[in-house]
Amino acid sequence: MLKAQIKVLLKKSVLDPQGQAVEKSLSSLGYHNINHVRIGKYLEVTLEETDRAAAEAQVREMCARLLTNPVIEDYTFELVEVEQ
Amino acid sequence: MLKAQIKVLLKKSVLDPQGQAVEKSLSSLGYHNINHVRIGKYLEVTLEETDRAAAEAQVREMCARLLTNPVIEDYTFELVEVEQ
Amino acid sequence: MRPEDWRNLGLTDEEFQLIVKTIGREPNHVELGMFSVMWSEHCSYKHSKAVLRTFPTEGERVLQGPGENAGIVGIGDGLAVCFKIESHNHPSAVEPYQGAATGLGGIIRDIFTMGARPIASLDSLRFGSLDDPRVRYLFSGVVSGIAGYGNCIGIPTVGGEVYFDPCYRGNPLVNVLCVGLLEVDKIKLGRASGVGNPVLLVGARTGRDGMHGASFASDELNETSEQKRPAVQVGDPFMEKLLLEACLELMNNHEVLGIQDLGAAGLTCALSEMASRGGTGLDIDLDKVPCREEGMTAYEILLSESQERMLMVVAPEQEAVVHEVFARWGLNAATIGRVTADGILRIRKDGEVVVELPAKSLTDGAPVYHPAAVKPAYLETSAVLDLKQIPDVTDANQVLLELLAAPNIASKEWVWRQYDYMVRTCTVEGPGSDAAVLRIRGSKKGLALTTDCNSRYVYLDPYTGAKIAVAEAARNLVCSGAEPLAVTDCLNFGNPDKPEIFWQFKEAAKGMSEACRALKTPVTGGNVSFYNESYGEAIYPTPVVGMVGLLEDVEKRCTQAFKTAGDYVVLLGETYDELGGSEYLATCHQLVKGLPPQLDLAKECAVQQTVLAAIRQGLLHSAHDLAEGGLAVALAECCFGNEIGAQIELQSQGLRLDSLLFGESQSRILVSVQAEHLPSLLQLAAENNVPTFTLGRTGGERLQIQVDGQPRIDLPIAEAKATWREAIQCFLK
Amino acid sequence: MKFGVVVFPGSNCDLDAYHMIQDVLQQPVEYLWHQEEKIAGFDCLILPGGFSYGDYLRCGAIARFSPVMKSVVDFARQGGLVIGICNGFQILVEAGLLPGALYRNTCLQFRCQDTYLKVENYDTPFTRAIPRERVLKIPIAHGEGNYYVDPETLQQLKKNGQIIFRYATAEGEVTPAANPNGSVENIAGVCNERKNVLGMMPHPERAGEPALGSADGKLIFTSILKYWEGCRS
Numbered sequence A, B: 001m002l003k004a005q006i007k008v009l010l011k012k013s014v015l016d017p018q019g020q021a022v023e024k025s026l027s028s029l030g031y032h033n034i035n036h037v038r039i040g041k042y043l044e045v046t047l048e049e050t051d052r053a054a055a056e057a058q059v060r061e062m063c064a065r066l067l068t069n070p071v072i073e074d075y076t077f078e079l080v081e082v083e084q
Numbered sequence C: 001m002r003p004e005d006w007r008n009l010g011l012t013d014e015e016f017q018l019i020v021k022t023i024g025r026e027p028n029h030v031e032l033g034m035f036s037v038m039w040s041e042h043c044s045y046k047h048s049k050a051v052l053r054t055f056p057t058e059g060e061r062v063l064q065g066p067g068e069n070a071g072i073v074g075i076g077d078g079l080a081v082c083f084k085i086e087s088h089n090h091p092s093a094v095e096p097y098q099g100a101a102t103g104l105g106g107i108i109r110d111i112f113t114m115g116a117r118p119i120a121s122l123d124s125l126r127f128g129s130l131d132d133p134r135v136r137y138l139f140s141g142v143v144s145g146i147a148g149y150g151n152c153i154g155i156p157t158v159g160g161e162v163y164f165d166p167c168y169r170g171n172p173l174v175n176v177l178c179v180g181l182l183e184v185d186k187i188k189l190g191r192a193s194g195v196g197n198p199v200l201l202v203g204a205r206t207g208r209d210g211m212h213g214a215s216f217a218s219d220e221l222n223e224t225s226e227q228k229r230p231a232v233q234v235g236d237p238f239m240e241k242l243l244l245e246a247c248l249e250l251m252n253n254h255e256v257l258g259i260q261d262l263g264a265a266g267l268t269c270a271l272s273e274m275a276s277r278g279g280t281g282l283d284i285d286l287d288k289v290p291c292r293e294e295g296m297t298a299y300e301i302l303l304s305e306s307q308e309r310m311l312m313v314v315a316p317e318q319e320a321v322v323h324e325v326f327a328r329w330g331l332n333a334a335t336i337g338r339v340t341a342d343g344i345l346r347i348r349k350d351g352e353v354v355v356e357l358p359a360k361s362l363t364d365g366a367p368v369y370h371p372a373a374v375k376p377a378y379l380e381t382s383a384v385l386d387l388k389q390i391p392d393v394t395d396a397n398q399v400l401l402e403l404l405a406a407p408n409i410a411s412k413e414w415v416w417r418q419y420d421y422m423v424r425t426c427t428v429e430g431p432g433s434d435a436a437v438l439r440i441r442g443s444k445k446g447l448a449l450t451t452d453c454n455s456r457y458v459y460l461d462p463y464t465g466a467k468i469a470v471a472e473a474a475r476n477l478v479c480s481g482a483e484p485l486a487v488t489d490c491l492n493f494g495n496p497d498k499p500e501i502f503w504q505f506k507e508a509a510k511g512m513s514e515a516c517r518a519l520k521t522p523v524t525g526g527n528v529s530f531y532n533e534s535y536g537e538a539i540y541p542t543p544v545v546g547m548v549g550l551l552e553d554v555e556k557r558c559t560q561a562f563k564t565a566g567d568y569v570v571l572l573g574e575t576y577d578e579l580g581g582s583e584y585l586a587t588c589h590q591l592v593k594g595l596p597p598q599l600d601l602a603k604e605c606a607v608q609q610t611v612l613a614a615i616r617q618g619l620l621h622s623a624h625d626l627a628e629g630g631l632a633v634a635l636a637e638c639c640f641g642n643e644i645g646a647q648i649e650l651q652s653q654g655l656r657l658d659s660l661l662f663g664e665s666q667s668r669i670l671v672s673v674q675a676e677h678l679p680s681l682l683q684l685a686a687e688n689n690v691p692t693f694t695l696g697r698t699g700g701e702r703l704q705i706q707v708d709g710q711p712r713i714d715l716p717i718a719e720a721k722a723t724w725r726e727a728i729q730c731f732l733k
Numbered sequence D: 001m002k003f004g005v006v007v008f009p010g011s012n013c014d015l016d017a018y019h020m021i022q023d024v025l026q027q028p029v030e031y032l033w034h035q036e037e038k039i040a041g042f043d044c045l046i047l048p049g050g051f052s053y054g055d056y057l058r059c060g061a062i063a064r065f066s067p068v069m070k071s072v073v074d075f076a077r078q079g080g081l082v083i084g085i086c087n088g089f090q091i092l093v094e095a096g097l098l099p100g101a102l103y104r105n106t107c108l109q110f111r112c113q114d115t116y117l118k119v120e121n122y123d124t125p126f127t128r129a130i131p132r133e134r135v136l137k138i139p140i141a142h143g144e145g146n147y148y149v150d151p152e153t154l155q156q157l158k159k160n161g162q163i164i165f166r167y168a169t170a171e172g173e174v175t176p177a178a179n180p181n182g183s184v185e186n187i188a189g190v191c192n193e194r195k196n197v198l199g200m201m202p203h204p205e206r207a208g209e210p211a212l213g214s215a216d217g218k219l220i221f222t223s224i225l226k227y228w229e230g231c232r233s
């Protein structure tokens, strides 16, 4: 089986209020070397599929249809092998 | 600079209602080879720090103090080099 | 069995012996686990049972008193209100969001399990001081947990209260009350009846979450609480919304013989209580329970506290329809066993009987304790308050501003603006006045709801403080134009094995009982939460009173805000030199001392009757009860709603200035009345022997108070309101 | 005029929308179950507020694949009137019937409060009965009502008069302080190019009677009725 590890972030052009809030909290906790924080979603989707190319195409399709909203979000993903 | 890419998921024994809902939805969209879906958070924190060991220790500390809730969540992270 | 086996599960040696005696043999490991949760304080009320029996529980309107999942009172026209309060203190201390969310989820299930449609909830919260970052984390987490669950499920959170005091630092209180509406002939009970009938488990799958939550709630918080964290469950309000709709659809259209939600102690509690109430037994096959995780043991399935599940008993011919209704809502329904005649809970796993216990041994077999009660030593010193040592107020303006900014008095808007208090479009008075008011669709009637408890008073004198909590709740309802009907209470105390704590508990219960009798508001249910201590320090005893009131005509409701300029401002009730336990002493002099204000229940009834009659006759433009911060704060709050000022003249009549302005004497209500109605109001009060003081007129943009002809307070409303409104928010920036 | 209120799993303002139509507007109305594939005989469809599918993943993301949505889309394409309120708006955006996206309020909290709306276009089926210059007092209750649209599409929306409501002060001034959630240019409601599909975050069905603090929301439904009667005569 293959597990898709999908990272979703807001597009750079879209304001990330959650990231900003966490950035502020970190600095008020005394972490002054924080340059930038962004917050998004992380999804793990396990596929009963062995063919990498097929899996890749499917993940892309699922991201476009359901898992992400292309108006505001960008995503990247990796496929890793997993045991049954 | 170093960027920490932090993936946060609910602990395995903790109910993940989001993951369940998405799993169901994918299957009703016709993706019948989906085995399991889990949904969590993804954070990118950029540190003005060049020392990997120091950065790693700091990320762990920040995760424990603010970024994750160890009661119900687990996390993993990677550090990648980024340009200023 | 070795002593560690039961001791690790929180059972004493004597309790173990009692189990052996009751069932005539040693329990096996699974059975022991079941006893440990059912005999925990949370489920068995073993320390409190005897005291709770002293509450008045009967009244003309009471249709269901304590003992079921929630109480019910009739409100005429074939309708009834179902309500109950529940605590989720310990889970919220370790995971504030999920702890609060699942607390709300649990109490909502208690309401719809009775056949009622949940229509509103209230949250009564206590935290440490806001200048502590951990407290801010808990506070904002709890509030967003209540918001997250309540908003999603679509039940408006219409009121509540929030107090801050260092005593709650390590052990916050999260009490949630839910109210439902139902037709009198549709009441459902949690009983397993009819030998041979199927038992169904519906809703979420069972996982390993929340093992031993009930025992966790029956323990003090300390370092090992961290390790007990698996006791925290995650709520799924979406699942509960579906469960709620499916259950109500089923109950409204088909016969359901018995139904019970799964809360603390999960399946163990639901099975044993349903069988015990029905005088029946159950034969259950755990292999039929839909599980979320593989390889779950009998022990785990029986003790899991997975949320959003219900157990029901129906006639065999209804079984198919249950499956049909649940399938329509996309939910699981599994037949897991049958009702039997022998009173035995017989549970099988993998074809073997793993549990065989009389159902009643789990529910009624628990010991009843009569712990020792000793008056705490602190009361000797705390009672001593020498007002001569305290300089009277010089700058009353400044003190008023300070009090308005004190978190206990400041506006709780930061909290309730996160709650959807309008969904279902029945909230005609949301948060912000003395009580919330809901209209009832298809009827002229309305319901008023409130929760109250000033725990500082209870700490200083548990008997009087608890009496005041009841009186204040009733007063809040009356100020909205409602007749108080009944009480649900949440008794939050420390460790009952400490005689000082148990003394507080007994005294508070006595005070509550007395007040409930005098005000004719029986207790129809509630919850006891002991062991609210962290690192050996108990919280202030906090008996939260939730009260429901009825408006025959919801159009005739009243709020605290002044409505027009030129009205007379009248104070009903008397003011004494009573500063003990006041917010003023705590905020301005850092003192928690003295005796709380005294409460004369006859006078209280007279004031309430007067105001209720006046509102019903349409005499009043506003009514507001005097609470923390006394007269000056109450006046300011009346001004804030519509930003209408007032010019007030007071006579000190020998009182200290601070007592007069900021003292918290009980049984006082501030009203505004149009000139033409003033004589009628004064006459009504005179008939009831209620003293009245006509203090001045409304109008202008300032609150101006003169005492004996001397200007003492003069503040622009806008400025004072901003101070009051932003105080809590400022801490959370 | 016959209305349909679509019920998704997790909808919770379906009852309020139904009440608004039946008791306040006094028009026939029926609930539509999310699994119904064929819908017929309706003149206006309401997608109510709530948390369809728990708002899991993204608000409206899962609901938009409900079987009923195919018919909603067809109905809209044929010019039928559709109004999405709060979660309904989020579903319409996810379904692509309306431009833009709705995400987390900038304050990161749920907000339940009254808002004042400036009407930006009176020439739509949803706004024609609203008296000119009237600022509408209608409450919001959402955690993810922050409207985003890219700059080019925003220009299009302006050009086509698709921006219907903006958050404003009680006097009708569109100011940053009056923006409760961070929406681009204070946008509270938009419609499609053809103006038969409206999405708005504020809840007009919660502002239909004086007992609830405002009756301004009713104006949107009377507009719909007036438009429909106009089409028939």
Ligand SMILES: Nc1ncnc2c1ncn2[C@@H]1O[C@H](COP(=O)(O)OP(=O)(O)O)[C@@H](O)[C@H]1O
Pocket: C122, C123, C124, C125, C157, C158, C159, C160, C161, C162, C409, C412, C415, C416, C419, C430, C431, C432, C433, C434, C435, C436, C451, C452, C476, C627, C628
């Ligand atoms: N946690 C809360 N949730 C909802 N509403 C709240 C909460 N805390 C306070 N409120 C509302 O704020 C108002 C003032 O609360 P409080 O000072 O306790 O009133 P009172 O002194 O009249 O009992 C009430 O309308 C109350 O319902």
Ligand SMILES: [Mg+2]
Pocket: C161, C452, C453, C627
């Ligand atoms: Mg109070």
